[in-house]
Structures are given as C-alpha cells and as structure tokens.
Amino acid sequence: MPFDTVAIVGVGLIGGSIGLALKERRLVRTVVGIGRSAASLRLAKRRGAIDRGTTQVARGVADADLIVICTPVDSIPDRIVEASASCTSQAILTDTGSTKAQIVYGVERHLRDRRTFVGSHPLAGSEKSGVAASRADLFDGRVCVVTETERTARRPLAIVTQFWRSLGSRVLRMEPEAHDEALAYTSHLPHLVAAALSILLPEEYKEVVATGFRDTTRIAASDPDLWSAIFLDNAEPMLQALGGYERVLGEFRQALKARDGQRIKRLWSRSYAKRRHLDRTGENGEGD
C-alpha cells in the first residue's frame, strides 16, 4: 500500500470522499479523521470513510504519512501549522482549498519545515456538504490542481501528485496566482452570478420558474460560510472577472435598448459556440 496512515482534517464532503476513495481503492491501511464534532466523526466511521476519529489534531496526525486538510479555506493555514507541529518529520501535508495564493504563501511564511507542504485543489464538489454527501468516486476523472512555487520541494510535490492520481484525478500543476485567476472565472464568478440571480428572484414569480433557472442557480444553494470565505480570499481576481462580466452584460444591455436583433444574435452565437465547444472538450469528465 502506498500509505500506511492518512489523516484527514475536516471530514465533510471532500474529506469524507477522500477517505471513501482511499479505502475502496485499498491505498491505505488506516484513515484517521479529525473533526470538531464527535457525531459527524461517528457518521464518517459508519460510512466507512475513516477507521478512527478524534477531535484533537495533535493526536490525529501523530502517526500519519500524509495529512490532508479539508476544512473551509479561512481555517486551512492554521490547521496546517497546527498539524505540522505534531506530525513526524517525514509526513507530507496538503490541503483541498478552493483558493491557493492566500493559503500556500501563508503556509510558506509560517511553516516550521516548508519542505513538507504542497497545496492542492480537487475540482470536484457539489452544492451539498457534509460527510453524508461524500462519494468514493468524487475525484475520479476530475482535474486536481497541485501548486508549485519557487519554494516547493520535490518529494512532497511527487507524493501529492501521485496521491491525487491514485484517486483517479488528472493533475495539473499551476502557480497559486494562476490558479486563483483561472478559478475566479471558472468557479467563483459563476457562484456569484448564480447567487445574484437567486437573490433577485421576486417571491411572486416562483411559480413560473423553469428548468433553466434551476440549473443556472443550483450552486446558489452552496454553503454561505464556505463561500463567503472563498470570495474574501480571492477578492481581487474576482473583482477583475466581475468587471469583465459587467462589460459583457453591458453589451447585451446596449443591444436590447437599441432593439438590435443582429447584435443580440451575434452575442448569442458567441455564447452558443463557446458552450458547445466546452461540451465537446469535456475531458474533465464532469456532468453528473
């Protein structure tokens, strides 16, 4: 087995799915779950996502070869520093946060031994949360970004890359800033756009909501704590993306005001071509 003991800090949708995948693929002898709630650790154990659970980070990480921090982005740096103070010198640490620059550079500034940490972001998830929603195949066929900075050491980079590959993911290596700029467009702005639509919907129109509205706003039901932390972490790239978005909305507004059918159609043709192209290049394996 590639790992003897893997410690998962934060056993929710992502942490629980990592545990399930590790056990199902027989990649580890023992999965230790570290969480704040004994009840959710018991649920994780019943689901087979962890072998044992503890609410104490220091105890949970003591024997681990690999420590995966799956908490909300605003608590990841603290949990990494905390875990690194109690683990062996051979242990490797990674995280699963949806933002990378704040986490990776924050950790590089504060970690006792920088050579043990590499950042990750598996592009998998759901508007659902909690270990009850976890699935052994959550990472299978998905992309996982693994970060590389000038301070990243070879051994943890290789081990963390192999870890995600062993769960079925395709690993892309990116610098933290490049990750955050890209994700602002591909994930964080779409969440903002969906949330704004959900907020705007007048109560009295709910009866005439159609499938298109439901799809477009599905992620508007994402966890407010998780997502406000992500927005705060990645505010600057998101403001850039939002500025570009408002310009495209402005193009539609001008065309509508002018009742210019040709301009509206040109905008629709661009949308259609780009979205169809995305379907054809769906090597990311998504769409459940």
Add this chain to the structure above:
Amino acid sequence: MPFDTVAIVGVGLIGGSIGLALKERRLVRTVVGIGRSAASLRLAKRRGAIDRGTTQVARGVADADLIVICTPVDSIPDRIVEASASCTSQAILTDTGSTKAQIVYGVERHLRDRRTFVGSHPLAGSEKSGVAASRADLFDGRVCVVTETERTARRPLAIVTQFWRSLGSRVLRMEPEAHDEALAYTSHLPHLVAAALSILLPEEYKEVVATGFRDTTRIAASDPDLWSAIFLDNAEPMLQALGGYERVLGEFRQALKARDGQRIKRLWSRSYAKRRHLDRTGENGEGD
C-alpha cells in the same frame, strides 16, 4: 377522444413532444405536422410524433379541431394569421411561444376571428432543439401559462386549458404582460446571465472548468435564432430585470472591494435561503 385532428405547425422539440404526448395518451385520432423541411417531417413521422406531414400550412390545418403553433416567437403571429385563413370556423388556435404580449396582442389585432385564439407557454424545454430531442413526457408535471385578455373568449380558453391539462401540465392563467415580466426574471435573464458567462470564459481556462460552471451555463448553448428573437420580443421587461440584477452584482462588488466578510456572508445567506426554498417548493416537478 377529445380531438379528432390536431395540427402542429413547427415540429421541433416542443411540437414533436406535443405530438408524441397526444399519441401516447390517445387524445387524438390524427396529428398533422406542418414544417418547412420534408426531411424533418419524415423524421417526426418515424418517431411517431405525427401521422402525416406537409410543408403547406393551408393544407395541414384544413381539417384540424386544434392548431398549435410551435415556431420561433418572431414567426408565430404570421403563422397564426395564415393558419386561421385556412381552418374551419370551429377550429381553435394556440401557440407555445416563450413571450406573450407581442404575440397575443399582435394576433388580436390581425386575426379574422379573435374568438378562436388563446396564447400558451409551456414551461418546458431544453437547450437541445429539433424533433430528435422530443419526448412524450416533456409537459408532464410542468406548468403551462395560458393567457387571458379582455378579448379572450370562453370556449377557446376552456379548450386550450383542457388540452394542456390532458398532457399532464398544471395550467396558470395570466395576462400577457404579467407573463412577460415574470419570465424576464425566471427564464430570459437567466439565459442572458448564462450566455454572458459563456462569452467571458477565457480560452486558456477551459481546463479548470468545474461542474458549477457547466450547470450555470448549460442554457448558454441554447439556439441563437430562437433566443435572440425571444430577447427582442421581451426587451423592455428584460431591461428592467437586468437593471435589478446589475444592482445585486454591485452589492457583491462593493462587499468584495471593502473585503467585508460579513456583508459577503449576508448576501450568500440570502442566496442560500431563497434557492433552498425553491427546492422545497418544487411542485413544478422539474429537474431532470
């Protein structure tokens, strides 16, 4: 059987699904399909959506009790006037357009006998189009808006209402303007929002597109001709909705600029509560 002959003008996704549903539920003896392309009429016949097809409106509607116009919104008024010139005086006409004021008032101004027409809009559809995508259960459990104006006559209103109910839909009666204002928020603005996201996506970020982006932009792959006609028809209500939407985006922008985590979280909490509520009140039966 409630109908002897139903004529469907425009045998695409919606028209084809009406034909399939009528036949499967044994509500009609004969379905006549009227289309511009002999090839797609042959396909509709092979799929069992129509019994016979013709490219001539006058011939197709001659024997019909009910005529359903399922063409793009910008050609519906002309097709209704054309059909009404060739049908019997007992025939009832309706349409399936996604906008209602332009169509209904346009028809009321030009129709030989106004007492024969009532507007409809089944809230069902897909980003797919064409008879190949049609399904017998497309309207089952969905809402269908049937319009009522001061000129609407009782008999066609009752027949068209019963028609949609017999396909499994829940009928809501609305004035055309009220329909268009509501649909601007629940369907047309979501399409604009999704199209703008699709247009904005930088080519180089395609590799890190996640499920959220795909869901949020699914309707960005809708047919450009159909949707530019809908936008043009409903420009004024859409501009109103877009103005409100841009104000909500502005609230997010201000909160992001100020790095105000509490404000961001309050916005997310509103989005979450409203979107969850929509799921719990999913009596519209959607979500395939």
